[in-house]
Amino acid sequence: MRFALTLLYRNLIIARADARYTFIRTVLQPAIYLLVFGLVVGRLMPNGAGGYGAIVAPGIIAISVVSAPLIAISSYLLTGYYFRTMEEWLLAPVSLRTVFLSMVFAGLCSSLVNALLVGGLAWAILGLVPQSPGLLLAVVSGGGLLFSLLVMLVLLIPERPEKGQELFALLMMVMTFLGCTFYSLEMLDEPLRSLALLLPTTYVSEGLRAAYLPAGPHLAVRPLLLGLGLVTLALYPAAAWAFRRRLGHFTW
Amino acid sequence: MTAIKIEALTLGYPNGRIAVRELSLSISRGEIFGLLGLNGAGKSSLIKAISTLLRPHLGSIQVLGMDTRQQAARIKRRIGVVPQENNLDTRLDIRQNLLFHCRYAGMPERLAAARVEHWLQRLNLQGHTEESIFRLSGGTKRKIMLAKAFLTDPELLILDEPSAGLDPGVRDVLWEQIRQFRQCGGTVFLSTHYLEEAEELCDRIGVLHQGSLAGMTRPADGLRLESGLDVAEFFRQAVEPAPCVSP
Numbered sequence: 220m221r222f223a224l225t226l227l228y229r230n231l232i233i234a235r236a237d238a239r240y241t242f243i244r245t246v247l248q249p250a251i252y253l254l255v256f257g258l259v260v261g262r263l264m265p266n267g268a269g270g271y272g273a274i275v276a277p278g279i280i281a282i283s284v285v286s287a288p289l290i291a292i293s294s295y296l297l298t299g300y301y302f303r304t305m306e307e308w309l310l311a312p313v314s315l316r317t318v319f320l321s322m323v324f325a326g327l328c329s330s331l332v333n334a335l336l337v338g339g340l341a342w343a344i345l346g347l348v349p350q351s352p353g354l355l356l357a358v359v360s361g362g363g364l365l366f367s368l369l370v371m372l373v374l375l376i377p378e379r380p381e382k383g384q385e386l387f388a389l390l391m392m393v394m395t396f397l398g399c400t401f402y403s404l405e406m407l408d409e410p411l412r413s414l415a416l417l418l419p420t421t422y423v424s425e426g427l428r429a430a431y432l433p434a435g436p437h438l439a440v441r442p443l444l445l446g447l448g449l450v451t452l453a454l455y456p457a458a459a460w461a462f463r464r465r466l467g468h469f470t471w
Numbered sequence: 472m473t474a475i476k477i478e479a480l481t482l483g484y485p486n487g488r489i490a491v492r493e494l495s496l497s498i499s500r501g502e503i504f505g506l507l508g509l510n511g512a513g514k515s516s517l518i519k520a521i522s523t524l525l526r527p528h529l530g531s532i533q534v535l536g537m538d539t540r541q542q543a544a545r546i547k548r549r550i551g552v553v554p555q556e557n558n559l560d561t562r563l564d565i566r567q568n569l570l571f572h573c574r575y576a577g578m579p580e581r582l583a584a585a586r587v588e589h590w591l592q593r594l595n596l597q598g599h600t601e602e603s604i605f606r607l608s609g610g611t612k613r614k615i616m617l618a619k620a621f622l623t624d625p626e627l628l629i630l631d632e633p634s635a636g637l638d639p640g641v642r643d644v645l646w647e648q649i650r651q652f653r654q655c656g657g658t659v660f661l662s663t664h665y666l667e668e669a670e671e672l673c674d675r676i677g678v679l680h681q682g683s684l685a686g687m688t689r690p691a692d693g694l695r696l697e698s699g700l701d702v703a704e705f706f707r708q709a710v711e712p713a714p715c716v717s718p
Contacts, residue, residue, distance in 0.1 A: 225574040233562045303558035309524055311575035312548035469524040470484055 288326030330363025358426030505673030551620030
């Protein structure tokens with residue numbers, strides 16, 4: 220745990236040193252999304268003032284939650300690859316598994332922090348408050364963990380992590396636009412609906428909609444949480460394998 | 472007492488290239504052992520394997536009585552490593568690099584701060600502590616790497632070409648620190664390109680060629696291998712192009 224906290228503290232120091240960039244990425248960018256899509260577009264939509272805002276805001280929080288692990292984990296893997304810092308971490312007197320879990324933990328923490336910040340912005344701009352904080356925490360934690368493992372897997376499969384980062388950026392674009400972030404699953408017809416159900420962003424966005432507006436349209440909570448849990452369970456051994464394969468026999 | 476025991480070690484890479492072939496070697500505690508070899512001889516791969524970063528394909532490595540495959544974390548707690556290439560965290564300054572190195576090793580904050588101050592002073596780095604790693608000279612970066620290796624109070628120091636590219640002043644500082652470390656009972660495993668460095672520092676010298684141990688010698692024996700060949704002569708022959716044969 221001490222190693223995980225130290226690694227996390229390192230990211231905090233870097234975020235503080237890059238305060239302007241951190242602010243733009245974590246606060247300004249989602250605030251603009253919430254203002255434009257939540258407030259302006261929300262008022263233009265036929266289903267009443269704020270109606271679309273309540274649907275899109277959880278989706279914007281979801282984008283923030285699922286993209287945070289990419290920033291956190293790729294910072295370790297890219298710095299680790301290009302400046303050989305990975306060697307420093309692998310030489311620390313901890314097991315390879317501890318290094319892996321510490322980086323996943325950093326990804327999860329960044330998702331939680333982003334959810335808190337963008338959730339705060341949604342309250343400040345749109346007056347949205349989660350009706351079910353427990354569900355919110357479960358969905359953000361599940362989504363953060365799932366995407367931390369996914370980032371680890373995708374970045375470590377190619378020989379160089381930046382190739383994986385490019386691949387992940389492409390996946391994120393598909394998952395953002397087709398994964399029910401800017402609309403609810405109920406608004407989709409087949410075959411887009413079935414396609415959306417294959418994307419993890421759908422479960423995070425719909426889960427957050429369920430947490431913010433239980434009476435609004437969203438996927439049923441139990442299958443949603445089960446889906447998030449099962450995909451996370453399936454990803455864990457795959458991501459751990461990719462980490463072991465690439466870094467257990469360290470040839471970078 | 473043995474510090475490093477390597478038995479029938481073969482190291483390979485995922486692309487199938489064999490870096491080290493059936494190598495056996497034993498290094499005593501308190502000894503400074505030097506490994507000489509040309510580029511690509513397998514020195515860095517061997518050093519990575521001893522540091523637990525590379526898994527042996529065949530054979531075994533025992534470091535301070537522990538197997539590198541089974542007890543990697545415990546071994547890492549007792550060694551200090553200077554790899555061939557610097558692995559400094561470019562997002563942190565000098566002091567933060569050293570402090571984080573201690574914290575990754577689980578050292579309490581106060582002890583870490585005291586040790587960092589001690590090594591900053593000892594290696595004459597106090598003037599630069601808040602400078603970005605990008606702005607430092609190669610020699611200063613190497614000194615920080617050396618400080619990192621010493622910070623956790625290791626029993627065994629593993630150095631991969633520590634003086635490559637250093638000016639004579641920094642190299643003298645490095646040699647002095649190595650000698651003092653040995654005087655306190657430490658063991659050193661050192662790889663180098665420089666015959667002069669091996670002769671100056673080491674008790675025993677192994678010559679690694681194409682992944683195999685080609686011979687052993689001591690500075691006291693005038694750097695003559697068991698075969699009777701001088702080490703310098705051995706390397707001259709190794710790099711000489713093959714004679715042209717007319718068709």
